[in-house]
Amino acid sequence: MAIFRGAGVALITPMHEDGSVNYEKLTEILEEQIAGGTDAIISCGTTGEAATLSEAEHMDVIRHSVRVTAHRIPVIAGTGSNSTETAVKLSKEAEEAGADGLLLVTPYYNKATQGGLYEHYKAVAESVSIPCILYNVPSRTGVTIQPETMARLYRDFENIVGVKDAGGDLAMSSRLMSLVDRDFLLYSGEDGIVLPLLSIGGSGVISVLSNIAPREMHGLCESWFKGDVEGARREQLRALALIRALFMEVNPIPVKAAMNLLGKEVGPLRLPLTEITEENREKLRAEMERYGLLPEGSGRG
Template sequence: MALFRGAGVALVTPFHADGSVNYDKLAELVEEQIAGGTDAIIACGTTGEAATMSEEEHMDVIRFIIKAVNHRIPVIAGTGSNCTATAIDLSKQSEEAGADGVLLVTPYYNKATQGGLIQHYEAVAGAISLPCILYNVPSRTGVTIQPETMAYLYQHVENIIGVKDATGNISMITKLMSLVDEDFLLFSGDDDQIVPLLSVGASGVISVLSNVAPRETHEICQKWFDGDIKGAREAQFKAYPLIKALFAEVNPIPVKAALNLMGKNVGSLRLPMTEATDSTKALLKDEMTKYGIL
């Protein structure tokens, strides 16, 4: 049930000046990502500003991306919610629209217990047949899927196939990988930890960096898979300063600024997200120039 191996882009959502979705630009971004070697597109995740979209908009963007990609690479729909019923509804609609899988963030704000997380994910996954990747990002949601909980869900729910891990906790990730089998899909949720997670069995990354450097992010993973450990490590080190710049402010503030610096014209952000500061833009310009993409 492997969805993809390598670097999947957590795609930004471009907006017009009035805040509406710029679908012409979104189509361009999809084509650029595919041409750049991206292994999968994640629609309406954190980087895509799904939290500021209505449910109707959310699904419109997912459907548009699925149609634009047209089966060339997998499309994984971000359909998680702090409301189980909403997550089920978005997941069902995404399955009907032709998504290849769903990404399910932990229910934010509610601070569910581990038992609550199990019941939530059993309900969502049980309502669809699509492969489900859970998203563990406690810095944003206030709740952590513990390794034992993740292993239980993987072992007892057929279409829960893995996790995007943005805990930054290598010890916890290593424990998780000791509890599951080799078919479990671990994706790094932090671009600065791609190689460290590959070393414990990850299948790749769901990446912010890929928005500005799709080929290079893919190559970090591919070098590792090809046995070029030194090359993968050097590529990770080379990208590190740019990755830090892309997180100089809360994601996706810097990556949208970076894309605009590249002339992509993806527009602004929706409140409560704000424009990057001048100092962040200057840092991005400097690091992107050093990296060779500006």
């Protein structure tokens, strides 16, 4: 049940100045992503400010993304929750809306045991038929899905097909890949280590950087899959300084600022997220200039 191979974008959710979702702008950036070679749209994940969308908004954004994308590339809906009941409800609705797959973050705050994580994902997987990608991001959720638990879920449920790994632990990722077969989908959840994860059998990345550089992130993965290791290495290393800048403040603060610097007019963030500091905005602008996304000296005068 493969969903995509390459660079999927963890898409931002554009807002009007009053904080409401800007669906006209969402249409525009979806079309730009498709034209830019993005391999999949990930809707309503962390970067999409899912934590501050109401359930109604959450589903409206997913439905809109599915409708606009029209199956030209897959749409993967973020439907995870710290409430299993809510995760099941959102997942069913996303499947009914036509999503091609689900991204399921580990339950946050509860700090479930490995047994609890297994039962949580079992409940969601049994409620839908579309592919499910687990999302391991302990820095945000306070809990890690251990490789043995992921492998067990993969074995037991046909529609649990892989993981977005944002744990940053290459040894743990390698252990996971030793426990599963080659059909398992390992997606990097950190733009700075895409190539290392590809080297142990990864299928690509779910990328923040792809919001502003979709063609480049697609190209990094494509180079690897074509056997151009040196080309993939060059692109990974070239992007590192910009990737660091995109995480100077908590995601998605910098990436939304970056899109606005590009003239995309994607609007503000919802509290408790606040706008990037002026000092960090200038650092971000400088890295975007170095990477070639903005002309040199764009912030002067």
